Amino acid sequence: MPTIEDVATRAAVSKSTVSRAFSRPDSVRADTRDRVLAVARELGYTPSRAARPLAGRRTGSIGLFVPDIANPFFPPIIKSVQAQARRADLGVFVADSDEHAEDEFAIIRSMAGQVDGLLMASPRMSDKAVRDILGIVPTVLISRDVEGAPAAVLPDDTGLRQAVEHLVALGHERIIYLAGPEDSYSNAARRSALRAAASRLGADLTEMGPFRPAFEAGARAAALVAAQHATAIVAYNDLVALGLMSRLPEFGLTAGKDIAVIGIDDIWLAPMAQPPLTSVRFPGATAGTVAVRLLTDMIEQSGKYSPKRYTVPTELIVRATTRPNPSTRALPVSTAITP
Amino acid sequence: MPTIEDVATRAAVSKSTVSRAFSRPDSVRADTRDRVLAVARELGYTPSRAARPLAGRRTGSIGLFVPDIANPFFPPIIKSVQAQARRADLGVFVADSDEHAEDEFAIIRSMAGQVDGLLMASPRMSDKAVRDILGIVPTVLISRDVEGAPAAVLPDDTGLRQAVEHLVALGHERIIYLAGPEDSYSNAARRSALRAAASRLGADLTEMGPFRPAFEAGARAAALVAAQHATAIVAYNDLVALGLMSRLPEFGLTAGKDIAVIGIDDIWLAPMAQPPLTSVRFPGATAGTVAVRLLTDMIEQSGKYSPKRYTVPTELIVRATTRPNPSTRALPVSTAITP
DNA sequence: ATGAAAGCGCTAACAT
DNA sequence: ATGTTAGCGCTTTCAT
Numbered sequence: 283m284p285t286i287e288d289v290a291t292r293a294a295v296s297k298s299t300v301s302r303a304f305s306r307p308d309s310v311r312a313d314t315r316d317r318v319l320a321v322a323r324e325l326g327y328t329p330s331r332a333a334r335p336l337a338g339r340r341t342g343s344i345g346l347f348v349p350d351i352a353n354p355f356f357p358p359i360i361k362s363v364q365a366q367a368r369r370a371d372l373g374v375f376v377a378d379s380d381e382h383a384e385d386e387f388a389i390i391r392s393m394a395g396q397v398d399g400l401l402m403a404s405p406r407m408s409d410k411a412v413r414d415i416l417g418i419v420p421t422v423l424i425s426r427d428v429e430g431a432p433a434a435v436l437p438d439d440t441g442l443r444q445a446v447e448h449l450v451a452l453g454h455e456r457i458i459y460l461a462g463p464e465d466s467y468s469n470a471a472r473r474s475a476l477r478a479a480a481s482r483l484g485a486d487l488t489e490m491g492p493f494r495p496a497f498e499a500g501a502r503a504a505a506l507v508a509a510q511h512a513t514a515i516v517a518y519n520d521l522v523a524l525g526l527m528s529r530l531p532e533f534g535l536t537a538g539k540d541i542a543v544i545g546i547d548d549i550w551l552a553p554m555a556q557p558p559l560t561s562v563r564f565p566g567a568t569a570g571t572v573a574v575r576l577l578t579d580m581i582e583q584s585g586k587y588s589p590k591r592y593t594v595p596t597e598l599i600v601r602a603t604t605r606p607n608p609s610t611r612a613l614p615v616s617t618a619i620t621p
Numbered sequence: 622m623p624t625i626e627d628v629a630t631r632a633a634v635s636k637s638t639v640s641r642a643f644s645r646p647d648s649v650r651a652d653t654r655d656r657v658l659a660v661a662r663e664l665g666y667t668p669s670r671a672a673r674p675l676a677g678r679r680t681g682s683i684g685l686f687v688p689d690i691a692n693p694f695f696p697p698i699i700k701s702v703q704a705q706a707r708r709a710d711l712g713v714f715v716a717d718s719d720e721h722a723e724d725e726f727a728i729i730r731s732m733a734g735q736v737d738g739l740l741m742a743s744p745r746m747s748d749k750a751v752r753d754i755l756g757i758v759p760t761v762l763i764s765r766d767v768e769g770a771p772a773a774v775l776p777d778d779t780g781l782r783q784a785v786e787h788l789v790a791l792g793h794e795r796i797i798y799l800a801g802p803e804d805s806y807s808n809a810a811r812r813s814a815l816r817a818a819a820s821r822l823g824a825d826l827t828e829m830g831p832f833r834p835a836f837e838a839g840a841r842a843a844a845l846v847a848a849q850h851a852t853a854i855v856a857y858n859d860l861v862a863l864g865l866m867s868r869l870p871e872f873g874l875t876a877g878k879d880i881a882v883i884g885i886d887d888i889w890l891a892p893m894a895q896p897p898l899t900s901v902r903f904p905g906a907t908a909g910t911v912a913v914r915l916l917t918d919m920i921e922q923s924g925k926y927s928p929k930r931y932t933v934p935t936e937l938i939v940r941a942t943t944r945p946n947p948s949t950r951a952l953p954v955s956t957a958i959t960p
Numbered sequence: 961a962t963g964a965a966a967g968c969g970c971t972a973a974c975a976t
Numbered sequence: 977a978t979g980t981t982a983g984c985g986c987t988t989t990c991a992t
Contacts, residue, residue, distance in 0.1 A: 336985065396671070672987090
């Protein structure tokens with residue numbers, strides 16, 4: 283492996299010039315730069331990633347934490363983070379905690395020391411723990427907000443409002459929310475958005491749960507839902523909705539016929555379900571891209587950074603699990619419902 | 622952040638001793654080591670990951686390539702690799718190509734320079750490209766074998782043999798294999814294992830496809846399968862099997878009743894399907910763990926390393942999609958079938 | 961068993 | 977615009 287020195291000698295310039303030619307090309311006269319770069323290519327030289335952090339102060343890597351890689355909600359985020367990071371010539375360390383909230387801190391803490399910045403998607407740890415991390419390394423939160431956090435990428439309320447409007451328009455007056463984990467930020471956010479929309483439209487919102495954000499947990503909900511004679515369900519996420527749907531037939535119920543079901547996240551499985559699941563789309567790819575941009579900004583302006591909340595648009599994707607409620611006449615829906 | 626020097630001063634030893642206390646503890650007298658370690662803990666010192674690679678020659682990170690994080694086959698592998706790597710105090714860079722075989726090389730190449738070793742799961746690139754990578758950095762292949770590769774973790778044939786035996790025992794004489802991508806190593810391996818088992822048991826194996834390893838591709842298979850009046854299917858993977866099953870009802874067919882369906886990989890969705898899918902289990906977690914072990918061995922013995930093929934056990938997990946063929950009497954199955 | 965000293969390859973002041 | 981000079985924090989001979 284050729285070093286910066288080899289290139290410098292061969293191009294008859296100093297190491298500094300070679301270094302500059304790579305890191306701040308415009309600070310070098312065009313012809314010198316071209317010569318240096320030509321020599322570098324000829325020698326097959328690439329700046330050593332290992333030496334850079336020691337001399338400068340950047341490692342050239344960022345860390346990405348997600349609670350569970352196997353949860354289909356996260357892969358789109360991971361992919362877009364990686365793609366965007368590659369563009370910025372950053373490596374991405376990915377870590378997951380297997381949904382064990384108690385391991386999160388240790389896992390993240392161990393990454394924090396060896397990266398320039400951190401992305402945390404839906405962390406379950408306490409606000410205090412999050413703030414601890416925030417103090418160590420530039421960090422952008424995804425789907426989580428904490429007082430004092432400099433940057434977060436969050437879903438807007440549009441999709442959930444549309445979900446409630448949709449159910450009401452279909453004639454449902456009582457909506458059941460299958461809640462997610464108690465301590466989950468997303469659960470709180472979803473619940474409150476749902477409540478606000480329901481009360482504005484005069485619908486009744488009943489909560490059941492909590493349910494783990496998993497297929498099996500949703501399956502458990504089926505009996506409860508059937509016992510309630512529920513006609514409209516909004517699930518904490520698609521996994522729960524899908525689990526619910528898988529057991530509905532055992533109670534003589536069919537989603538989209540006897541009962542309306544709406545999921546959240548719009549993971550790839552949603553349109554594949556039988557019947558295809560109506561869901562509130564979260565643009566994971568957008569979120570990932572934005573998060574990396576926010577993070578690189580923070581790293582650049584290391585130090586002061588004016589807090590930013592970036593909101594990504596959500597939208598109700600209507601599919602076959604929401605059809606008119608046969609037992610109720612649709613309510614007249616005024617145009618005022620849609621903003 | 623305290624440095625090695627701070628610890629050395631405080632513990633009244635030299636930097637070398639501190640360094641040794643961390644990297645080769647037994648080369649330091651027990652009491653000195655304890656003192657050093659105590660001071661280190663007190664100061665909150667951790668050896669800088671950034672400085673190590675420059676002085677030594679290890680970066681302390683490995684790279685993991687997978688074609689598609691969103692494919693449920695990979696998360697268990699990724700998780701176990703991460704867990705095992707954490708134990709060895711290694712960071713893991715994860716990269717995926719979104720199934721674009723043509724991007725694989727560039728993506729992997731860019732990781733290759735900044736890690737101590739590489740893990741490649743089911744890469745689709747050519748043998749030649751794989752060998753190029755192999756020449757750059759210690760690499761372990763997972764679910765792929767290439768002549769000359771020093772190490773690979775591969776599934777054994779047991780599960781597929783059991784699958785064919787199972788179908789034959791259920792009375793099926795004609796089995797259809799829904800093939801995966803043409804250029805895929807796994808596809809070739811699965812096909813040949815299936816062929817061998819079928820011919821040994823006197824069953825007929827017909828191939829259809831190729832199909833992308835995706836749900837939608839499996840959905841496309843449904844019409845084809847129905848047109849063939851097939852009674853027994855082995856799909857390239859669970860995703861294809863699940864996609865197939867989702868469309869079967871449209872042709873008046875029910876998996877496990879009119880038609881036997883077997884998937885491969887046993888991803889978490891398999892037992893969740895309606896009806897639960899019979900599948901050949903691949904122990905992804907074991908594969909990941911073994912792969913990291915193989916890789917750290919290679920890194921240690923940097924240089925000569927006797928080529929290793931590590932085989933992980935596969936097993937047929939029988940669920941509801943395989944029931945006796947109603948139109949055929951079960952064949953007498955000699956005990957010779959099971960080895 | 962421990963210490964001293966010499967870098968690893970690079971970047972970042974500080975000259976010029 | 978370019979060169980000079982110091983290190984960054986650690987590991988590793990080589991002494992002792």
